[in-house]
Amino acid sequence: MTAQAQVIPKFGEQTKAFSIDELKRLIVAAKSMSDLDQAKRYLCSYFIPCADFHGVFWWDPDSKSLKHVIDKNIGKLIRPITKAFYTQSEQGPSQKTEFNIYKWFMVENTDDIWCSGDWNLTEYIIKWLAGVSAGRKMYSILYLKSGQGWGKGIITDFIQRSVPRHSTRL
Template identity: 70%
Template structure:
């Protein structure tokens, strides 16, 4: 397992465990106050506590903690919740000149992050259990 895979597993394991509703302001604050690329991991973890990419139905599922259910958000509407905030950092290069590094949380979530899930049940339907006996 690579470091990237390990980090992805840590991020995804928190999906659906949040007890409070998603806060656009809190997420924005985590991005704006980041001092380095590694500081953005906190914003990524917060994001993945509430959102996950799905293949079928295509789009994003959002964890609604207040009703303990998932809501399907079409791709075209996700930027209303995951704002396309770009954070710019400058790092020292080997040539001694500062190198500009840009990070956009929406682009990272929708394009660069490669984990996509498939729903195995419909969270909108009641659960049916079969009892033996």
């Protein structure tokens, strides 16, 4: 099976332990920046940034649990593996673009874990939050399920700050 055909599970669905060698293989095999999507998805199937505890959560398939890794120890797990790509410029020398998986994950990665990348679901939630913010009566609820410290409270904080309080008369 080629690297392009490989299906990579979402965060928390991996059944094999994380392998830095597999991550390096995916990066080395990439022929272009877009080929790096396999390596990015592989990494994101094991690690997810965590703002509240400053670090990452690491999915450990052996214990079927999440482990918290603090900022200063992340580099021991996610090594700064780099790959350079060269593109020929019409005018002058070729341009070098360098990719660093650690830098991408810790700084440049802006993937939204909400809705698992499903735009229809994302759009529904945006409209739902807009309705709540406008003070409309909602006939549905958002059910958020995740571990402690994953930021679910951000939503209720937003609702408490943003939704006008209306006095009701009997």
